[in-house]
Amino acid sequence: MFKYNCLNPIASVGLDLFSNDYEKVEDLGQADAALVRSAAMHDLELPDCLLAVARAGAGVNNIPLDKCAEKGIVVFNTPGANANGVKELVFAGMLYASRDIVGGIDWCLANQNDENIAKTAEKQKKNFAGTEISGKKLGVIGLGAIGVLVANAAIHMGMDVYGYDPYISVSAAWNLSRSVKHISNVEDIYRECDYITIHVPLLDSTKKMVNAEAIAMMKPNAIVLNFARDLLVDEEAMVEALAAGKIKKYVSDFPNPTTVGAKGCIVTPHLGASTAESEDNCAIMAVREIRDYMENGNIVHSVNFPDCSMGACTTAGRIGILHRNVSGMISQYSTTLGDAGMNIAGMTNKSKGDYAYVLIDVDSPVTDEVIQKLENIEGVLKVRKVK
Numbered sequence: 001m002f003k004y005n006c007l008n009p010i011a012s013v014g015l016d017l018f019s020n021d022y023e024k025v026e027d028l029g030q031a032d033a034a035l036v037r038s039a040a041m042h043d044l045e046l047p048d049c050l051l052a053v054a055r056a057g058a059g060v061n062n063i064p065l066d067k068c069a070e071k072g073i074v075v076f077n078t079p080g081a082n083a084n085g086v087k088e089l090v091f092a093g094m095l096y097a098s099r100d101i102v103g104g105i106d107w108c109l110a111n112q113n114d115e116n117i118a119k120t121a122e123k124q125k126k127n128f129a130g131t132e133i134s135g136k137k138l139g140v141i142g143l144g145a146i147g148v149l150v151a152n153a154a155i156h157m158g159m160d161v162y163g164y165d166p167y168i169s170v171s172a173a174w175n176l177s178r179s180v181k182h183i184s185n186v187e188d189i190y191r192e193c194d195y196i197t198i199h200v201p202l203l204d205s206t207k208k209m210v211n212a213e214a215i216a217m218m219k220p221n222a223i224v225l226n227f228a229r230d231l232l233v234d235e236e237a238m239v240e241a242l243a244a245g246k247i248k249k250y251v252s253d254f255p256n257p258t259t260v261g262a263k264g265c266i267v268t269p270h271l272g273a274s275t276a277e278s279e280d281n282c283a284i285m286a287v288r289e290i291r292d293y294m295e296n297g298n299i300v301h302s303v304n305f306p307d308c309s310m311g312a313c314t315t316a317g318r319i320g321i322l323h324r325n326v327s328g329m330i331s332q333y334s335t336t337l338g339d340a341g342m343n344i345a346g347m348t349n350k351s352k353g354d355y356a357y358v359l360i361d362v363d364s365p366v367t368d369e370v371i372q373k374l375e376n377i378e379g380v381l382k383v384r385k386v387k
């Protein structure tokens with residue numbers, strides 16, 4: 001029986017995919033696996049029994065990835081599962097920033113008792129007029145799951161789209177419309193674009209990447225959209241630029257005391273992925289990842305260990321070993337198994353940065369003694385008898 005804990009509410013269509021071999025527990029301290037959305041995990045005590053964390057979403061800045069890796073906890077996310085939800089809200093953000101839709105709606109509500117509202121509206125509507133997005137230049141910073149969808153949809157909306165991502169994946173590049181202009185210097189986006197939307201992960205290297213210098217380069221009346229993370233933007237500098245009339249609007253999905261209520265800020269309460277479809281997609285993918293890891297030892301879509309998959313085990317036993325990415329590990333495993341008289345029927349070893357994973361199928365049952373010996377090898381972080 002595997003135990004799982006949900007640190008945030010997770011869509012039931014996903015949790016229903018857990019078989020009778022899984023039990024939901026309220027205490028993380030008893031869990032083999034945890035599912036999480038945006039709950040902050042940095043200060044949580046991570047129990048020794050915890051084997052996996054699945055982030056039902058994209059951003060993993062709420063999870064201590066290295067601390068998890070050191071404890072042999074595999075962290076997954078669900079790439080692309082909520083990208084369409086975010087893309088659609090980005091367009092809402094662009095439209096709200098371009099036309100005074102909110103002001104117009106508020107005006108209607110304020111005049112709801114006016115019997116002649118239809119007539120008055122025709123006189124007042126000039127106060128809420130705006131501009132169209134078609135024909136304008138949009139800069140997309142970060143061409144991953146969301147950025148590609150935004151860029152492609154913007155082409156269909158008649159925008160002139162500039163895309164910047166020095167680390168673009170091959171599959172994202174395949175999916176990107178050929179009409180998107182490839183920008184290799186982000187400053188060209190800052191200087192040229194009427195709308196700038198940011199879709200990069202929050203990392204040490206991206207923190208405050210949209211800083212005062214970047215803002216100073218922007219066109220007068222530029223509109224900046226941030227549906228990625230607030231810490232990517234120097235928001236103090238942004239609020240100053242809005243107050244000075246340099247930037248027209250800053251649309252953010254991350255409310256905080258700096259931006260909420262500040263002139264020119266349009267702020268939503270982290271709604272990008274809050275759609276039934278995105279929540280379902282993320283939950284389904286997260287549960288599938290956890291099940292594949294718990295039952296088969298396979299790692300798919302991990303952010304702190306390499307992906308490594310051998311399907312279902314068809315031999316007498318399977319061992320999964322999370323270890324540091326240093327030389328000489330595999331030979332020590334094969335010696336240990338050989339000394340125990342165990343034949344290796346199949347093996348896959350993958351590495352990612354400082355960490356690596358090996359899956360070993362063996363022709364005889366895996367004993368506790370062998371597991372103990374493998375655990376004692378220096379550099380090993382966690383050994384699991386998968387079968």
Ligand SMILES: NC(=O)C1=CN([C@@H]2O[C@H](COP(=O)(O)OP(=O)(O)OC[C@H]3O[C@@H](n4cnc5c(N)ncnc54)[C@H](O)[C@@H]3O)[C@@H](O)[C@H]2O)C=CC1
Pocket residue numbers: 057058059060079080082083086141142143144145146147164165166167168169172199200201202205206227228229253270271272273274
């Ligand atoms: N508002 C919301 O509810 C949501 C927000 N997000 C945020 O959006 C971010 C992006 O999500 P996805 O597109 O799904 O992630 P992704 O991992 O598919 O794409 C991120 C892209 O950013 C690129 N990148 C990294 N550093 C860069 C840099 N310095 N300059 C330009 N590009 C860079 C990567 O190469 C990658 O292509 C997430 O990390 C998360 O913080 C994601 C989903 C929902």
Ligand SMILES: O=C(O)C(=O)COP(=O)(O)O
Pocket residue numbers: 037038056057058059060082270272273274
């Ligand atoms: O997937 C992401 O990175 C998000 O920001 C979505 O967060 P949420 O799952 O809505 O708390």
